[in-house]
Amino acid sequence: MLQLERVVLAQGAFRLTADWAAEPGALIAVMGPSGAGKSTLLMAIAGFLAPAAGRILWNGSDLGPLPPGQRPVSILFQDQNLFPHLTLAQNLGLGISPRLRLGAADHRRVAAALDRVGLGGLHNRRPAQLSGGQLGRAALARALLRARPLLLLDEPFAALGPALKADMLALVGEIAVETGATVLMVTHDPQDARRFAGQVVLVADGVAATPVATADLFARPPQALRDYLG
Amino acid sequence: MAGRIGALAIAAILLALTFGTLALVGWRAGAGAGGFALGPADWAAVRFTLMQAALSALFSVALAVPVARALARRRFAGRGALIALLGAPFLLPVIVAVLGLLAVFGRAGVLNSALGWAGLPPVSIYGLHGVVLAHVFFNMPLAVRLVLHGWQAIPAERFRLAAALDFAPGDVARHLERPMLRAVLPGAAVVIFVICLMSFAVALTLGGGPGATTVELAIYQALRFDFDLSRAALLALVQFALCALAVGLAAVFALPAGFGAGLDRAAAPFAAGGWRRWVDGLAIALAAGFVALPLVMVGLRGVPGLADLPPVVWPAAGRSVVIALASCLLSVGAALVLALAVARGARWFGLVAMLPLAASSLVLGTGLFLAVHPFLRPESLALPVTVLVNATLALPFAYRILLPEAQGLEAGFGRLAAALDLRGWARLRWLVLPRLRRPLGFALGVTAALSMGDLGVIVLFAGDSAATLPLIVQQLMGAYRMTEAAAAALLLVGLSFALFALFDLGGRRGVAA
The missing domain is CATH 1.10.3720.10 (MetI-like)
Incomplete structure (x- = not known):
């Protein structure tokens, strides 16, 4: 279970506080105006920004001392989720072994993961030869292989068209169910939240609020959400 | 972490080489009979x-x-x-250029031949x-x-x-x-x-x-x-x-x-x-x-002299190539470690990397000479010292070539690599070397060519047995064996540019998009 214990994030004059826990397996949308600190929240959980105060816990143990790669976390950034000089198979292989020491069984797992996201047979392609949707699928396939219990999505599908984005979100949902992962997904689009997420964390006015059931939130939107939705 | 320790070690070596040799030089200068007073010849x-x-x-x-x-x-x-x-x-061995200038402006050069033909006194x-x-x-x-x-x-x-x-x-x-x-x-x-x-x-x-x-x-x-x-x-x-x-x-x-x-x-x-x-x-x-x-x-x-080069040329050429390869690897390796450290935010390593710009070959050489001569015959260390000094003096150039690329790498892929727990050797092999292949090749080429043509510290240390190719060219020139000197110089230019081209092309080849 992910727990934010009186966390304070600070960057210059910017401050963001969070004090809540996420249910295991929850699918949570992170919403709020630009610059409110949605990405900052994810970066702190992923280990790229140390909290100024408070602790981030996973199943009761403090994540603070762990570097990003050793946290129980997979993260998809807005872009640059794959190394352009490596093939798809190598990019996915990094999810199994960062030193790319892969046995025959590992190669089969990579091939299976590519099949799973609909990229079967493309293992020798480089990222430049793929479309935006295929890039997203490949990054998800790597997250599938890493099988970390916490999946963070920092708008990796923002550049995709609506239909493609809906496909990707459906895929995220399936993978989350298969791996039992807790998902935190930054989004601007209330549609995404309604369709995909059971809960919403509203980030506004220096506070990342406790997760609330999506239906309840949109039924009785607080002032900050009304301002954001316009 | 390993990168950080490596950067610290390299910084310590560079500081020792520049300020350590300086301290030694200062101590020795003060110990002389005249103290710190300069004679008229020194002022001249x-x-x-x-x-x-x-x-x-x-x-x-x-x-x-x-x-x-x-x-x-x-x-x-x-x-x-x-x-x-x-x-x-920039990449041309100095001695070769001097030889060329002598061929144009020297006593038997093109210019003086023309002046003599016109009845004018030679310059x-x-x-x-x-x-x-x-x-x-x-x-x-x-x-x-x-x-x-x-x-x-x-x-x-x-x-x-x-x-x-x-x-x-x-x-x-x-x-x-x-x-x-x-x-x-x-x-x-x-x-x-x-x-x-x-x-x-x-x-x-x-x-x-x-x-x-x-x-x-x-x-x-x-x-x-x-x-x-x-x-x-x-x-x-x-x-x-x-x-x-x-x-x-x-x-x-x-x-x-x-x-x-x-x-x-x-x-x-x-x-x-x-x-x-x-x-x-x-x-x-x-x-x-x-x-x-x-x-x-x-x-x-x-060209006419290429067929019968004096036999001393060949072992000297071999030594020069070995020195060039060793010092370019040392120099670019150190520059890469420092550039990566700076790209990750440790900016003072950048100052250390530029430090050798203020050091000259002969000052470093004098310091090292003073350091070793009580214990060893300086000639016996001619090649390692030349490698070390060449690598040090070329380091700022290699660093300046690599720094912007290292910063781009860090900005573009630093977080992804950290998120995937790509560290140490794996990070070097799967991220840094393939992404920086082109600038690394260029930097290796530049530093190899600079080292190949260097005629600096070697003159302080070389005995008869450890001459490099530039030194041989200079000695042939000093003995007025101009055809042989020109032929050896041609070999030197050829080897310098071949090394440069080899590394530079090697860096460009096989670069993925």
């Missing part, structure tokens, strides 16, 4: 060093302006090749004007590239506006070109001044005697001929002070980047016609001739 060396550097900088920059202006506003076949040729002297290339001539040969092309860069940085729209307002060429110069030159020229002149302050091989071959001895040359003579360690140390201290002063001076002016020039704008700029066309043509032809003719002469004189 200081005066000559400053004067030749100032004159070299002045002439290089002054001559570069018309050439750069002509290259900026004219388009002709071979223009790109000519700009590339202007980059060549001598030795002394102040020879040293300045050689320095202009090396640095005028550098100045052209720096000034050309300034010219090309003036937006085309300004020239278009000037044309629309019917500016005469004089108005263009007043409103556009002179402000640019005021910004660019001081920096270029200071860079060249610093380079000439530290130049040793030119003074060794074309200078000498009471009226034309630089401080570096005086260090060499004190150490090799008089074996006066205290005086050598004192002179090394003086040389360091001069360099530190000049580098401080250079820091005051915004230094132009040395590698950026040579961009091409597709459309020809608005260029003045009439007689100015001919002036530009003349400037370009003279500059091209000045750079190319000495090289052509080395080729013409060297």
Whole structure:
């Protein structure tokens, strides 16, 4: 279970506080105006920004001392989720072994993961030869292989068209169910939240609020959400 | 973490090499009979060093302006090749250029033959004007590239506006070109001044005697001929002070980047016609001739001698290649570690990486000589010391090539690598080396060529058995065996550029998108 214990994030004059826990397996949308600190929240959980105060816990143990790669976390950034000089198979292989020491069984797992996201047979392609949707699928396939219990999505599908984005979100949902992962997904689009997420964390006015059931939130939107939705 | 420790270790070595040798030199200088007092010959060396550097900088920059202006506003076949040729002297072994200049301006050279044919008295290339001539040969092309860069940085729209307002060429110069030159020229002149302050091989071959001895040359003579360690140390201290002063001076002016020039704008700029066309043509032809003719002469004189090179040439060539390979790997490896550390935010490593710019080959060499000679015969360490000093002196260049690429790598992929727990050796192998393949190849090529042609610290340490190829060329030259010297020089140029091309092409090949 992910727990934010009186966390304070600070960057210059910017401050963001969070004090809540996420249910295991929850699918949570992170919403709020630009610059409110949605990405900052994810970066702190992923280990790229140390909290100024408070602790981030996973199943009761403090994540603070762990570097990003050793946290129980997979993260998809807005872009640059794959190394352009490596093939798809190598990019996915990094999810199994960062030193790319892969046995025959590992190669089969990579091939299976590519099949799973609909990229079967493309293992020798480089990222430049793929479309935006295929890039997203490949990054998800790597997250599938890493099988970390916490999946963070920092708008990796923002550049995709609506239909493609809906496909990707459906895929995220399936993978989350298969791996039992807790998902935190930054989004601007209330549609995404309604369709995909059971809960919403509203980030506004220096506070990342406790997760609330999506239906309840949109039924009785607080002032900050009304301002954001316009 | 391992990278951080490596960067700290390299920084410690660099600090020890620069300030440690300096401390040793200072201690030894103070222990001498005369204390820290400079004799009249030493003052003469200081005066000559400053004067030749100032004159070299002045002439290089002054001559570069018309050439750069002509290259900026004219388009002709071979223009790109000519700009590339202007980059060549940077990688050219000094001794080869000196040989070429001797073939043109020397006693039996082209110029004096022509003068004799016309019944005029011959000119001598030795002394102040020879040293300045050689320095202009090396640095005028550098100045052209720096000034050309300034010219090309003036937006085309300004020239278009000037044309629309019917500016005469004089108005263009007043409103556009002179402000640019005021910004660019001081920096270029200071860079060249610093380079000439530290130049040793030119003074060794074309200078000498009471009226034309630089401080570096005086260090060499004190150490090799008089074996006066205290005086050598004192002179090394003086040389360091001069360099530190000049580098401080250079820091005051915004230094132009040395590698950026040579961009091409597709459309020809608005260029003045009439007689100015001919002036530009003349400037370009003279500059091209000045750079190319000495090289052509080395080729013409060297080819006949290639068939029977003296046997000492071959082992010397082998040693030079080994030294070049070892020092380029050392230098680029260290530069990469420092560049990666700086890209990750440890900025003070950048200052350490630039430190060798203030160190000269002979000052480092004197310090190392003082360090080893109580324990070992300096000759026995000639090759390792040469590798170490060459690697140190080339490090700033390698660092400057790698830094922007390392920063781009960190900005683009640092987080992804951290998120995937890509660390240490795996990060180097799967991220850094493949992404930086091209700049690494270029940096290896540049440092290998610089080291291959270096004629500096080796002269302090070399015995009869450990000569490098540049030293052999110099010795053949000193013995007036000019054909053999030219042939060996040709081999030296060939090997230098082959090493450069090998690494540079190796870096470009197989680079993924």
